[in-house]
Amino acid sequence: MITVTVLNEKGGVGKTTIAITVAAGLASRGKRVLLIDADAQGHASRALGLAKYPGLYDLLVRNADYSDVIQAIPSGKYGGIGESTLYLIGSNVETRHIANSISDAWLVDEKLEPLEALFDFCLIDTAPTPSLLHGAIYLATDFVLYPTLCEFWSFDGLAESLVHRRAVESVKQVKVAGIIPMRVRSNTLEHTENLRSLKERFGNLVWPIIPERIVWAEASTYQVPVFVQAPNSDASGHAWELVDRVEVLANG
Numbered sequence: 694m695i696t697v698t699v700l701n702e703k704g705g706v707g708k709t710t711i712a713i714t715v716a717a718g719l720a721s722r723g724k725r726v727l728l729i730d731a732d733a734q735g736h737a738s739r740a741l742g743l744a745k746y747p748g749l750y751d752l753l754v755r756n757a758d759y760s761d762v763i764q765a766i767p768s769g770k771y772g773g774i775g776e777s778t779l780y781l782i783g784s785n786v787e788t789r790h791i792a793n794s795i796s797d798a799w800l801v802d803e804k805l806e807p808l809e810a811l812f813d814f815c816l817i818d819t820a821p822t823p824s825l826l827h828g829a830i831y832l833a834t835d836f837v838l839y840p841t842l843c844e845f846w847s848f849d850g851l852a853e854s855l856v857h858r859r860a861v862e863s864v865k866q867v868k869v870a871g872i873i874p875m876r877v878r879s880n881t882l883e884h885t886e887n888l889r890s891l892k893e894r895f896g897n898l899v900w901p902i903i904p905e906r907i908v909w910a911e912a913s914t915y916q917v918p919v920f921v922q923a924p925n926s927d928a929s930g931h932a933w934e935l936v937d938r939v940e941v942l943a944n945g
């Protein structure tokens with residue numbers, strides 16, 4: 694199992710969108726995928742049509758059984774066929790209390806260990822506010838994806854996130870898989886200039902842009918991935934490109 698965490702210490706940059714799209718895309722290709730919602734807002738849970746529930750809290754703090762916290766997402770919801778290969782550990786407001794309730798920084802890693810053989814990918818959607826839970830998630834992570842808007846405060850969130858990654862570097866090798874410019878409006882000078890400086894600074898780490906398209910928001914409204922909402926849209930094309938790139942991370 695490869696664990697990919699989606700992170701940026703800024704809200705509204707597309708973390709949840711990326712996490713659920715990649716998770717659903719991989720699952721619809723038959724990969725066995727575990728999606729972990731680690732944001733108290735529970736949007737990753739809601740985005741695929743499930744209710745919020747304290748799955749992650751129960752697993753980490755109440756030491757609940759896996760079977761009580763892991764839910765299958767019906768394959769019809771994400772464009773899969775046959776038996777579901779997409780599973781969720783959900784979240785609700787209680788996720789906020791996890792950081793105050795755990796003392797073992799390796800807890801997330803330990804809890805994922807028995808699942809290693811059951812899943813091909815684990816996608817983790819995170820909250821914007823840094824906490825001890827983020828540290829514990831880092832220690833369980835193989836690759837990080839950083840979505841960012843091509844705007845000042847998102848770059849600031851990205852910079853902060855990269856600094857915090859460095860803090861755990863001595864104990865755990867976490868690779869930066871890529872930085873994803875989200876909601877880019879290429880017809881604005883602000884976005885094109887900022888994108889240029891992002892590429893200057895990070896080079897090949899910058900993945901292809903995901904342009905601003907209303908179908909992404911519509912997909913949120915209908916609680917399905919964008920390629921289910923609008924399969925023939927160019928947004929779906931961008932989504933599949935993203936899924937391709939994450940899928941090959943498994944090849945090392």
Ligand SMILES: Nc1ncnc2c1ncn2[C@@H]1O[C@H](COP(=O)(O)OP(=O)(O)O)[C@@H](O)[C@H]1O
Nearest residue numbers: 704705706707708709710876904905906909910
């Ligand atoms: N490429 C895009 N074009 C238009 N809207 C987008 C795009 N990507 C994401 N969105 C919308 O932006 C909003 C914030 O995205 P979200 O994934 O919830 O961010 P975060 O999890 O970082 O807070 C959502 O309503 C989502 O539908």
Ligand SMILES: [Mg+2]
Nearest residue numbers: 708709732736
């Ligand atoms: Mg989110």
